[in-house]
Amino acid sequence: MMPFDLVEPGTLREALALLDPEDSAVRAFAGGTALMLMMKSGFFRPKRLVSLNALAGDVASLSLSPTGELRIGAMVRLAELERAPEIRRAAPVIAAALRRHSNPRVRNVATVGGNLAHGDPHMDLPPVLIALGAEVEIEGPAGRRRLPVDGLVSGYYETVLRGDELIVAAIVPPQPRRRALYVKCTTRAADDWPALGLALSLEADGAAIRAATIVLGAATERPMRLAQAESLLAGRTADAALIGEAGRVAAAEAAAAIIADARGSSAYKRRLLEVELRRALARLLDLPAAGETR
Amino acid sequence: MRAARQVGRSLPRLEARAKVTGRAEYIHNLQLPGMLYGKLVRSPIAHGTIRRIDAEAARAMAGVHAVITSAEVRQIIPSPYYGPAFHDQPILAIDKVRHIGEPVAAVLAADAAIAEAAAQLVTVEYDELPGIFDEVEAATSPVLVHEALKPAGTFADLKHLGGKRGTNVALEFRLRRGDVERAFAAAGQVFEHSFRSQPVMHTPLEPMVALAEATEASVTIHTASQSPSFVRIEIARLLGWPENRVRVRTAYLGGGFGAKLYIKLEALVTALALLARRPVKVSLTMEEQFYTITRHACTVRIKSAVDRDGRITARRCEVWWNGGAYADIGPRVTQKSGFTAAGPYDIENVAIDSVALYTNRPPAGALRGFGIPQLVWAYESHTDLIARALALDPVEFRRRNILREGRPQATGTVMRDAAIAAVLERLAQKLEWGRPFERGTGPVKRGRGIALGFKASISPTASVALVTIAADGSCAVQCGTVDMGQGSDTAMAQIAAEVLNLPAESVRIVHPDTDVTPYDMATLGSRSTFHMGNAVKRAAEDARDKLAALAAELGLPPGANVEIAELFRRRYGMQAGTIIGTASFLPSYAPPDLATGLTDNATPFWMVGATGVELEVDSETGRVRLLRLVTVADVGTPLNPRIVETQLSGAAIMQLGFTLLESMEFDRDGQLKNPSFADYKIPGLGDLPARIESETVAASQHSGPFGAKGVGESGTFGVSPAIANAIHDAVGVRLTSLPLTPEAIYRAIRAAAGDSLAEE
Numbered sequence A: 001m002m003p004f005d006l007v008e009p010g011t012l013r014e015a016l017a018l019l020d021p022e023d024s025a026v027r028a029f030a031g032g033t034a035l036m037l038m039m040k041s042g043f044f045r046p047k048r049l050v051s052l053n054a055l056a057g058d059v060a061s062l063s064l065s066p067t068g069e070l071r072i073g074a075m076v077r078l079a080e081l082e083r084a085p086e087i088r089r090a091a092p093v094i095a096a097a098l099r100r101h102s103n104p105r106v107r108n109v110a111t112v113g114g115n116l117a118h119g120d121p122h123m124d125l126p127p128v129l130i131a132l133g134a135e136v137e138i139e140g141p142a143g144r145r146r147l148p149v150d151g152l153v154s155g156y157y158e159t160v161l162r163g164d165e166l167i168v169a170a171i172v173p174p175q176p177r178r179r180a181l182y183v184k185c186t187t188r189a190a191d192d193w194p195a196l197g198l199a200l201s202l203e204a205d206g207a208a209i210r211a212a213t214i215v216l217g218a219a220t221e222r223p224m225r226l227a228q229a230e231s232l233l234a235g236r237t238a239d240a241a242l243i244g245e246a247g248r249v250a251a252a253e254a255a256a257a258i259i260a261d262a263r264g265s266s267a268y269k270r271r272l273l274e275v276e277l278r279r280a281l282a283r284l285l286d287l288p289a290a291g292e293t294r
Numbered sequence B: 001m002r003a004a005r006q007v008g009r010s011l012p013r014l015e016a017r018a019k020v021t022g023r024a025e026y027i028h029n030l031q032l033p034g035m036l037y038g039k040l041v042r043s044p045i046a047h048g049t050i051r052r053i054d055a056e057a058a059r060a061m062a063g064v065h066a067v068i069t070s071a072e073v074r075q076i077i078p079s080p081y082y083g084p085a086f087h088d089q090p091i092l093a094i095d096k097v098r099h100i101g102e103p104v105a106a107v108l109a110a111d112a113a114i115a116e117a118a119a120q121l122v123t124v125e126y127d128e129l130p131g132i133f134d135e136v137e138a139a140t141s142p143v144l145v146h147e148a149l150k151p152a153g154t155f156a157d158l159k160h161l162g163g164k165r166g167t168n169v170a171l172e173f174r175l176r177r178g179d180v181e182r183a184f185a186a187a188g189q190v191f192e193h194s195f196r197s198q199p200v201m202h203t204p205l206e207p208m209v210a211l212a213e214a215t216e217a218s219v220t221i222h223t224a225s226q227s228p229s230f231v232r233i234e235i236a237r238l239l240g241w242p243e244n245r246v247r248v249r250t251a252y253l254g255g256g257f258g259a260k261l262y263i264k265l266e267a268l269v270t271a272l273a274l275l276a277r278r279p280v281k282v283s284l285t286m287e288e289q290f291y292t293i294t295r296h297a298c299t300v301r302i303k304s305a306v307d308r309d310g311r312i313t314a315r316r317c318e319v320w321w322n323g324g325a326y327a328d329i330g331p332r333v334t335q336k337s338g339f340t341a342a343g344p345y346d347i348e349n350v351a352i353d354s355v356a357l358y359t360n361r362p363p364a365g366a367l368r369g370f371g372i373p374q375l376v377w378a379y380e381s382h383t384d385l386i387a388r389a390l391a392l393d394p395v396e397f398r399r400r401n402i403l404r405e406g407r408p409q410a411t412g413t414v415m416r417d418a419a420i421a422a423v424l425e426r427l428a429q430k431l432e433w434g435r436p437f438e439r440g441t442g443p444v445k446r447g448r449g450i451a452l453g454f455k456a457s458i459s460p461t462a463s464v465a466l467v468t469i470a471a472d473g474s475c476a477v478q479c480g481t482v483d484m485g486q487g488s489d490t491a492m493a494q495i496a497a498e499v500l501n502l503p504a505e506s507v508r509i510v511h512p513d514t515d516v517t518p519y520d521m522a523t524l525g526s527r528s529t530f531h532m533g534n535a536v537k538r539a540a541e542d543a544r545d546k547l548a549a550l551a552a553e554l555g556l557p558p559g560a561n562v563e564i565a566e567l568f569r570r571r572y573g574m575q576a577g578t579i580i581g582t583a584s585f586l587p588s589y590a591p592p593d594l595a596t597g598l599t600d601n602a603t604p605f606w607m608v609g610a611t612g613v614e615l616e617v618d619s620e621t622g623r624v625r626l627l628r629l630v631t632v633a634d635v636g637t638p639l640n641p642r643i644v645e646t647q648l649s650g651a652a653i654m655q656l657g658f659t660l661l662e663s664m665e666f667d668r669d670g671q672l673k674n675p676s677f678a679d680y681k682i683p684g685l686g687d688l689p690a691r692i693e694s695e696t697v698a699a700s701q702h703s704g705p706f707g708a709k710g711v712g713e714s715g716t717f718g719v720s721p722a723i724a725n726a727i728h729d730a731v732g733v734r735l736t737s738l739p740l741t742p743e744a745i746y747r748a749i750r751a752a753a754g755d756s757l758a759e760e
């Protein structure tokens, strides 16, 4: 690795000033877990890294409002998130998803902001946040703006963030009467990135579903809402036949978007989606999981 | 006073505290004044001729000391080819590259970052040649990896290959016992299957590293090597120097598993240090190891004849080993493992053809098991399939055919101290094989499977040891065995301590340094406990005899209870003097007949290992969950039961990775598609079975030190086929190619149902 400048500003304003939208070799540095891999492989050669690790206050803390809104500062580490009592209370699905995320060493340093800004489609957390209807707060020279997490990623490793903007927080709205679940499917080692991630959030009374949000992660270029499966379920009372149907509808609507890679062929991932969605719905709705056995 | 017995104690590793407190010495941390770092420029193509190397920009970069290519290397080493079996591997590519990642040039700088950046500036122009990648195709392909074969001459049985042209076959081993053709013609039933093993990697936590410092008169090489004596001989040969001008030393190794054997970076750093006239260190990244040494991909075709009583009457095995671009120790794997390809069964008629092939893949060498896991994968999958076809219980079928004590193995060597039957029976007992087995409900099915393998020790090989007693009675062992995490320091200390009636903790082990430790063939193939253990035991006995002689010389009656320090004081009038016990150990051996592969003395000892697994298969996704992984082995009498247990479980877990997860994936052009640890996955804690049990059977290796023999590999033997057999048991499908991924299993399930999953 060639020498480069590492600066560690104490305020967000200074950090923003040190970024340079004209120069892709100047970047924010949070946990560094993604950046270091890119630097080691020679894929990214920094000129200047703007470390956010000295930032304090809002950007580095987590809070739960009386209404149940979670505000997660961009510099909150994944391990803090996993253990925070506020998360367990307001959105336990996040803590559960993190337990199988990477490994403790990575979780101890990786941040929520870095996770979202990286735009890596193979990640576990973005689909979960999307399913919960979360937003990101972004600050730049023109001030603050808010975006749904779903609108942040614009493509394969691409986000709508400008070079002089920083993510300051993720905001998770209150989740009344919602049940959520994240399924991480690995096809190689247990601590691998997911071959397919499935985040679900249901508003339901018993088996009567009012609304469903279903987000497919990792298998597609960017996290994908499965709208047809969602509308199939909305307003229906679930039974074994319906959840089986939901799995098939989801697999069909995602079929063209699912990418084959080292973690599996597209046909196999479609199959995983079908089975795992059926099983996830069964778990959330307390139905027997048995589908057809092939 | 008699100390408690030292062998048989579960003594914690002598270096454990130093390791967990970060104080153990590793070559990786070594720096010398004036040292340069070498970074390699590697070939981006698998096969081609080098048209031009342009290093001007790199040489011009500030801080760059030199850029070295084969042209400079040949100024000091006219024939810079090395290797244990063939002198086929150039220090840096000469005129041609033969595999992806082959080193073409080296950049030297005092700053490693500058060397690395400058290496990116070296441009090499190639004329690409068609490559050959598949081991079976390589046998007949017109694409040749080497124009002429260059056997090293180290092994007598390869000499006849010298200068041979027009072939990718590095070695062909044949074994012929009885009359296989007649037996097949007369057979009740004949079964034939093919099995494939994928290329995988050793992945030691500490990648290869070597550092050389040279003067006109001598060279010292600090290296993470499993074979310092071999390095010394090979470097001396390359330089045309006597051995005593080459010093090779090691420290602890952060794992080896066969990756750090024979010669790897040592010739390169020696050449670089001589050219630069400065110490030079080359430490590979984790990722560079993918291009350095791998385990052989392997194809096995196996055919058996079985009579009405379920006895195997004949077996034919054809084995193709994908050796990659340079032979390394592949020819040994081909022969030494090849002769056990028919399995631990008593079969009258056996024919084996085991062929080492050159291809344009990265070189393959020894990896924990030395080819045996690839063979057991084939013969134990095959054995299970036969048992199923005959509707015989798999344990019972093996029992009927097992190779028993006193019976000849395929080579004709009579089995001695090989508790094969006892290992099988103990495994069956631990699994409660006779009891009904819970099969699971719903889409998740349960299954169980067993597999049994054996291995000969590499032979003939020598170990020499010194045991010194200082004037205060303290003891040091000087031996060339490299402790790479397997616990050999502790075992050698226990052996010397047992003989000399000392606590093992008080014995000091001097790490390999060819200036002070005598010759040892290498730390490989589970040979050290037996070979070096015997040498250390005899050297300690020699020291003990010399102490007794000293006592006699001093006029003491035999058995007089006088402290050692007192003997020295009386002899020298003060605390002075040294007693040196020495011994060398070389077991007897008879080489196999070239035409038939037969010999009555193939090996000094046999290793036996069996694996049993219980698992669940999710029939809707193909996912496998291991519930239980049981290893039973014959290791003779364990010197240190706790270390033996962890060697068995460690070996089993490593092979578990090779079975379920790991695979080097190459595309059609020989490019490695997953050269990173994000994409080449080794097992983590989350991949371990819920229950791991490892056990040894009561046994003794009568020729071994205190009844002991090797243990480092036995846990690997049966893992792959035991898992495949259990998957078959659970969901009724058979996989014949490794690794056993969930998708492969799921596809097999669908195919069996006549509803194949689409390819893409």
Ligand SMILES: Cc1cc2nc3c(=O)[nH]c(=O)nc-3n(C[C@H](O)[C@H](O)[C@H](O)COP(=O)(O)OP(=O)(O)OC[C@H]3O[C@@H](n4cnc5c(N)ncnc54)[C@H](O)[C@@H]3O)c2cc1C
Pocket (backbone or CB within 6 Å): A027, A028, A029, A030, A031, A032, A033, A034, A035, A036, A037, A052, A074, A075, A100, A101, A102, A103, A106, A109, A110, A111, A112, A113, A114, A115, A116, A117, A118, A122, A123, A124, A125, A161, A165, A166, A167, A168, A191, A192, A193, A194
């Ligand atoms: C071994 C390993 C295993 C992993 N396994 C998994 C896994 O199983 N599942 C999974 O989902 N992920 C996995 N990951 C990826 C991991 O989640 C990401 O690397 C991590 O979340 C990135 O966060 P970071 O803080 O380290 O980001 P950094 O590496 O610091 O930064 C990443 C990118 O984000 C930018 N950035 C950082 N902070 C901000 C900000 N506040 N505003 C704007 N831009 C910013 C940086 O400039 C950079 O471009 C794994 C990573 C490793 C190294």
